[in-house]
Amino acid sequence: MEASYRTSVSDWMDTDIVRKAPSRMFRYKPLDAPELSAWKELQTAIWITDADKRRIVWANEAALEIWRADSLEELVNRPLRMSDTAEQTFIHLHERVMAGEKIRSLRTLYPKGQPTLIEMLVGQYLFPDDRVGFLVEARPVAQDAIDPSVLRNADAARYAPICMAIHTLNGAILTANALTHKIFGDVRSLRDYFCDDTDEQRVLDGLNKAEGFVSDFEVLTRRGPAIYSLQAKLLPDPVTGEQIIIVSLQDPSVRLENERLSILNHSLTRSNEELSQFASAASHDLKTPLVAIETHAHFAVESLQANDTEDCRVQLEMVRKRAKRMRWLLDEFLNYARDVQEKGALSEVDVHQLLHDLLEWASFPESGELRLEIELPFLKTYLTPLKKVLLNLINNAVKHHNNSDNIVLTIRLWEEHGFVVFSVADNGPGIDKVQHQRIFEMFKTLYPSDEARGAGVGLAIARRIVELHGGEISVRSHKGLGSTFQFTWPKEEGISSYSSTNLAARPWG
Known part of the structure; x- marks a missing residue:
């Protein structure tokens, strides 16, 4: 086959190309076959690719225009440079064509570095030596026919370092990137990823309840079963407008x-x-x-x-x-x-006993009123940092109250979205809204330095500890109407399964 489109130097010297470009020597000669003359003048772009040599061996005039080639000889001597990911796509395409499949797709080519969007149909071409190559029919797509961002996103997905595919709502595959084919082989439907046939329905059921679905699955790769993280999302098809499923898979590690x-x-x-x-x-x-x-x-x-x-x-x-x-x-x-760094050991915490100890350390006045609403009386958590956060909030309530003998302190605890939520509310002088963020900064107080009742680090410490444990802290307050500090705290090793308790208001002492 090679002799059919490679020429000797002596043969080449007799061609018109020499007279047009005497300084340029082409190593490869275009393929010559009887059927090619009938395709030469067609308006549809047609070219033939030798998959083994990664080289176009023939193209008609319309294809030369798509490839921005000066001549057929220049094109067949132009190597197809491909990235590793593009190489994997090429290999998978070859496997499907060898199996007799015709493949229609939308691709962006980069002849001479210029992006060109084409719709192409790839099928078999049988060389005289019985090897199978690509017969490509293509037509350019107007650049204004599709949003450029869609094209960029499509290219990014095609060469992304994670497995990505698009499926119909019934699971049939529309397209997949090179890495998907490399890891999973010839995927035809959503079901082909999974070791367990029921997992496809799990994904579809999950998408029926929400637009997105994420979970780890046992999948069947070319190397055998493995655990992969699968993320699926419903999106409108940019071409048809119908809903499609975007699937990405990656090693959970x-x-x-x-x-x-x-x-x-x-x-x-x-x-x-x-x-x-x-x-x-x-x-x-x-x-x-x-x-x-x-x-x-x-x-x-x-x-x-x-x-x-x-x-x-x-x-x-x-x-x-x-x-x-x-x-x-x-x-x-x-x-x-x-x-902010001290953590201590994980332990079972009696919330009522903890609050009793903290109120004594904070010198909570005997005439003050304490109200507890504790839905989770026992926690399994790191005691030391939690104690510091609560002590800072209770200390603030007592220290900054304008009449501590009449203080009313309400402490609540409940579970929400996988976190424990603490709330510490007082009936003190309140805080102007403009100060709500400032009070959590280092060495910031509401008083002049000569009148300061503290260094202004308590709330900064509380915020930093809470954030280091993955929670958030905030304040709700109005001048003259008291303040409520609320923070979320992780379950850590879980919440003990004790019955809930809701204590009525009672005096402290």
Whole structure:
């Protein structure tokens, strides 16, 4: 067969190509066969590909236009350069054509780097040496006939590093990318992926209840059974408008690793932001007492020089107070760094006993009223971080109440969407809405530094601990109407199966 379309140098020297391009020597000669002359002038683009040599061996005039070829000789001497994924698509196409199948598809070709959308029908071409090649009939599709984003998405899916396929609503396959064929072979329907025939119906039933479905399945790959994560979603077909099923499959270890890396990346980004915020807060809050110490020390020296011992004593006392506050701030820095990392051991927690202990530590007044609504009286969780979050919220309620003897504290606990939800509400002075986000920042208080009742790290610690455990914390409050802090907490190792309890309001003591 090779001799039928390769020429010797002496034969080539007699062709018209030499006179047109004397500086260019073509190694391969176009295929010559009787039936080709009838196809040459057809308006439908036709070309023949030698699958073994990955080379087009003949094309008519319409095909030369699609391939942007200067001549037939130039095209047949142009190698078909393919990526690994495109190579897998080519191999699978060859297998199907060898089996006698005719394949119709929409493809984007890149002749000379220019994208060209074509509709093509690929069938068999039998060479004189009985090898099977591709006979391709094609027609270009107007670039404005399809949204360019659809084409880009189609190409991205075709060469994606995960298995992707499109199925009809009854499971029949419409198209699949190269990796799907490489891993699963000749997939004809949704059922062909699974070891268990009932799994196809599980997917279809799941899509009937929601637009998306995700689960792990035992699938049948070319290498044998394996566990894969399958994600299916209903979408409208961009061509027909009818609903189709988009299916993606991947090794679950890849998905889990991607999720792990995403979490680590998010954590690193958050840590960098907090480090910057921490450094800024440290610089500002430590600078304030240092400036005050310097000022009062200067006044003390002046008073001493003027023999004003009383004023000197007053100034030195101010220096002592500022130094004490500075030491306190440094301790709070260390507390923040330590508290957000300490986890402790997993244990069975009696919620009522925990709250009783926390209220004593927070010096909850005996005249105050405590209301508990606890649906889950026992939790299996990490006690130390949970205790720190609750203690900070209870401390805030007591410390910032304008009349702590009349405080009413309501603590609720319930389960929601796989999380435990805690709510701590008080009847205190409330917080302006503009301060709701600020109070969770490092060293931010609602009072001037001289009047501050704390360093402003309690809520920052609480938020960081909650977020490290995968939860969220928020506040609902209006000036003069009290505050409600609510946070979600993971079940960790699960919630113990005890009966629910709902206690009526009772006084504390």
